Amino acid sequence: MVELKVNKKTYRLDVDPETPLLWVLREELGLNGTKYSCGIGECGACVVHVDGAATRSCVTAVSEVKGKEITTIEGLAGLIGEALSEAWIDGDVPQCGYCQSGQIMTAAELLASNPRPSDSDIDAAMSGVLCRCGTYNEIRRAVHRAAGRSRP
Amino acid sequence: MRGRLFDEERRQFLQVSFIAGVGLVVGCSFHKAEASLDAPASPVEKASKPLAPNAWIRISGSGEVTVVVNHSELGQGIFTALAMIAAEELEADWSKVRTEMASMDPVYANPAFGVQATGGSTSVRTCWVALKKAGAATRELLVAAAASTWGVSVRECRAESGKVVHGPSGRSLLYGQLVEKAASMPVPHDVPLKKHRDFKVIGKKMRRLDTELKTQGRAVFGMDVRLKGLLTAVVVHPPVFGARLKSLDHSKAMSMPGVRHVVPISTGVAVVADRFWQAKKAVETLRIEWDQGNKANLGSENIRARWVELAKQRGDRVRDQGDVDIALKKAAKVVEAVYELPFQAHGCPEPMNCTAFVRGDGCDVWVPTQNQGGSHEIAAAITGLDLDRVRVHTTFSGGGFGRRGDVDFVAEAVEVSKAVKVPVKVVWTREEDIRNDHFRPASYHVLRAGLDATGKPVALHYLFVGPSWMDGMIETLAPAIMPRWFPRFLKNAAAHGAVPIAKYFKSAEAASEGASTMAYAMEHIRVEYIKDDPGVPTGAWRSVAHSGHAFVVESFVDEIAMASGNDPFQLRMDLLRNAPKRRKVLKIAAEKSGWEKKPPDGIHRGIAVHDFHDTPAAMVTEVSVDKAGQVRVHRVVCAVDCGTVINPKNVEAQISGAIAFGLTATLKGSITIGKGRAEQSNFDDFPLLRMDEMPKVEVHIVESEAAPTGIGEVGVPPIAPAVANAVFAATGKRIRKLPITSRDLAKG
Missing domain, CATH: 3.30.365.10 (Aldehyde oxidase/xanthine dehydrogenase, molybdopterin binding domain)
Known part of the structure; x- marks a missing residue:
């Protein structure tokens, strides 16, 4: 049995402790917003927050996150979450949309630690999240817009 | 995918019904092409069947407008673009418009392919007339229903923003209130379509209908x-x-x-x-x-060696004008070059x-x-x-x-x-x-251009070797790959879907598109293709054959410019004298980028122009190359003419995205073959462009009232040569092989 805290709910799950968190979220909890794309932590489509830190769930065994606070795109809330969501929608950022949860979760971690990131701060934080559709400029603009809105 | 498949001669079968719990349902069969392609059901037969399964527009009692879309949403924004076209004529309230993916039905076949399919940047151009007509006819029904309810003339009524208004009295009825009655009104014929200047939705920066779902992680892939x-x-x-x-x-x-x-x-x-x-x-x-099997020794090196030999032979003449051989003999100067392109993977995120x-x-x-x-x-x-x-x-x-x-x-x-x-x-x-992708084909190109005494190019011989992406596509569908134990009749059934495609696309033509369609005016041009399939699975890759040929043609035109002492922009303008649309975008890109002015220190410019299925795009890049040979693309200025613009925001997004896609193939990785397999398998050895490598992109859209063409692919072909030409300007080294590696450019 593995006890997991996801989006403020606690679950007790009978899963192989080696299973990557990604697949537990998707298949056991039905939280499909977090995506599988590379499986080796190379692309960032699977980023969730573990105790607030952007974490690649495809290479994180579920046993490693026992008792920690996990947040997925479905549970992203608060000022930063709302600001990002609004900025993403206003800017029509997604194209195919597959990587966007990972982009938003990564941006949320950035804004939590750096409420006014510069272009190069954004590039440094976000360049590990791949977007095959090439929405990078729209993402950068949306992060700036969200930064303007997310401060209390 | 070729012009002749887009003829406007279509018959339209419109049927209207009211279904309790659903609302007004408008179904149509539009495509004459379908009948001529021997599709399973002719439009006539289809129109006599119940309408719900093949509807294009539905309006519910609460006024919600559903546009049924027969093309897949891959990120190219088609759910929104097609809904906008229907909503425009329908005078719908955009906040009440939604999109629904069509079920599989022959009525939704893409007339460019003969089957229901999305590709070749055909979605908007094949649906443009059909959806406008469906929208307009539905609007007229609603107006007629309102007029009849009020007992007034339809001429006194107008549709606007989801309701019908009676001008003299100012009364209005919402679409939702009219749906049942509208279904009983006679189906209108020859409904006038709106003038370009009256568009309220088309041409506006409308928000994508799938953005919210995709932002919240709720879109179902x-x-x-x-x-x-x-x-x-x-x-x-x-x-x-x-x-x-x-x-x-x-x-x-x-x-x-x-x-x-x-x-x-x-x-x-x-x-x-x-x-x-x-x-x-x-x-x-x-x-x-x-x-x-027999492919275990296949490798990029032995494939290349074979193509070097094959390139000495003659190929299929996919384009032949004048007498290239004589012209090259008579030429005052001959420019020669060999270009090579690797296999490329799609790397779909899903x-x-x-x-x-x-x-x-x-x-x-x-x-x-x-x-x-x-x-x-x-x-x-x-x-x-x-x-x-x-x-x-x-x-x-x-x-x-x-x-x-x-x-x-x-x-x-x-x-x-x-x-x-x-x-x-x-x-x-x-x-x-990645290992089992159907790759963009690798290819090997040998070019010779003849210049006259004034330096003007008069002859071009373009020969290339490689597999045809189209064969891969047909193969996938053809019964040849079916397991042997299948009964014959099943193989035939499987072939049924492939036949219309095979019939219309000659493999050599498809493989040559982008070279054969080149518009540079020279008296003598020959494009020759030597088809050679080494057994690596290939298929369609954004902009198909154009991605390779544009790199070769546009780099080689630059070589000609250098050899003849011409400005690369000016030479293109001269040679494009018979291609006004291409000239126009080229001129805009040059103007907006400041081509005539000296670039900032350390920055070098490159230019390229290419036409993909009647959409021309020109790009000017600003590039720097550091001592280690690292190429950085700082800015791309693009001008594009896609006819009537449906959603300018989406045109910008598609061009910007295509630039990222093309830059990955220009600067990042490729698929190499070794021991009969792809040597790459994930994003660590097949890297994609990252955010910190993304240039600034400026898109200038030509204003046009012509019928819309496509926008999803045209941004890919020009970016590689526009970068390679800038790299030449920066380093004096001509890039004749992709991807560009820092090793090729490092100093010392």
Whole structure:
């Protein structure tokens, strides 16, 4: 049995402790917003927050996150979450949309630690999240817009 | 995909009905092409059937407008663009417009292909007239219904923003209030379409209809399909192209938790488990012996060596004007060069996957696909069911780029579900996805240009060698690849979907597009193609053959400019004297980028122009190259003419995205072949462009009232040569092979 805290709910799950968190979220909890794309932590489509830190769930065994606070795109809330969501929608950022949860979760971690990131701060934080559709400029603009809105 | 397939001669069959609980349903058959392509049902037969399954527009009692879209949303924004076209004529309230993916039905066939499919940047151009007419006819019905309700003349009524207004009295009725009556009004004929200047939706920066879903992680992709009792299958494919299963020991796998079945299928072995991870772990324990076939020694080097030899021979003359041989002999100067392009993977963010549920009396397929028609056919062929027993449900696609026009992964899901008799989702790992891609073909190009005494190019010989992407596409659908134990009639059924395609696209023509369609005015031009398929699976890759040919043509034109002492922009303008649309975008790109002015220190410019299926785009890049040979693209200025612009925001997004896609192939990686297999398998060895490598992009759209063309692909072809030409300006080194590597450019 593995006890997991996801989006403020606690679950007790009978899963192989080696299973990557990604697949537990998707298949056991039905939280499909977090995506599988590379499986080796190379692309960032699977980023969730573990105790607030952007974490690649495809290479994180579920046993490693026992008792920690996990947040997925479905549970992203608060000022930063709302600001990002609004900025993403206003800017029509997604194209195919597959990587966007990972982009938003990564941006949320950035804004939590750096409420006014510069272009190069954004590039440094976000360049590990791949977007095959090439929405990078729209993402950068949306992060700036969200930064303007997310401060209390 | 060619002009002649887009003729405007269409008959329209409009039928209208009211369905309780649904509302007003407008169904039409538009495409004359369908009948001439011998599609399973002619438009006439279709129009006499009940309308609900082939509706294009529905309006509910609450006024919600649903535009049924027959093209897959891959990220290119088609759900929004097609809805905008219908909404414009319908005078809909945009906040009440939604999109629904069409079910699989012959009425939704793409007239460019003869089957329901998305590709070739054809969606808007093939639906433009049809959806406007459907929208306009629906609007007229609603106006007639309101006029009849009020007992006034229709001339006194107008439709606006989701309601009908009676001018003299100011009374109005919402569309939702009119739906039942509208269904009983006579179907209007020859409804006038709106003038360009009256557009309220088309040409405006409308918000995409799928943005909210995708921002909140709620969009359902193929990977997200959930069904009761669904099992997940991970497939292991042969390591070598064309290899076959020889023996399989799955005893260990079967003892692992969650594993239900191990199923040999025609393309490999599927491990079926309750969960993905269980299946993936079990795959690693399989002991498989493969019959390697005859490709085990295939490698990029021996493919290249073979092409170097083949290029000395003659090929199919796909374009031949004047007398190139004599002109080259007479030329005052001859410029020669060899260009090479590698195989490229699609790298769709969502790996290939498909869910199928095969029962005795039917089959359902849920799939992120660009080819509903092909998916339908192959599922019917494998199950032996009649086509009308097979349903294809299209999900959102995490990228497509041509890869999802193939149906190999659909066949696998159907085969596995048929074997295990429960719903199964086949999920390819990233490694399987890249290794088993149907790659953009590699190619080898030999060019010679003859210049006259004034330096003007008068002759061009363009010869290239390589596989045709079109063959790969036909092959996937043709019965040749079906398992041998299939009865003949089933093979024929499977071939049915491929025939219309095969009939219309000659493989050599398809492989040459982008070179044969070049518009530079020279008296003597010959484009020759030597088809050689080394056995590496190939297919359509965003902008198909154009991505390679544009790099070669546009780099070589730059070489000619240098050899003749001309400015690369000016030479292009001179040579494009018969191609006004291309000239126009070229001129705009040059002006907006400041081509005439000196670039900032350390920055160098390159230029290129290319036309993809009647959409020309020109790009000017600003590039720097550091001492280590690292290329950095700082800014791209693009001018594009796609006719009437549906959604300028989306045009910008598509150009910007295509630039990123093209830059990945220009600067990052490629697929090399060794020991009969792709040597790359994930984003660590097949890297994609990252955010910190993304240039600033400025898009200038030509204002036009011409019919819209396409926008999804045209941004790819010009970016590689525009960068390579800038690299030449920076370093004096001519790039004749992609991707550009820092090793080629490092100083010292």
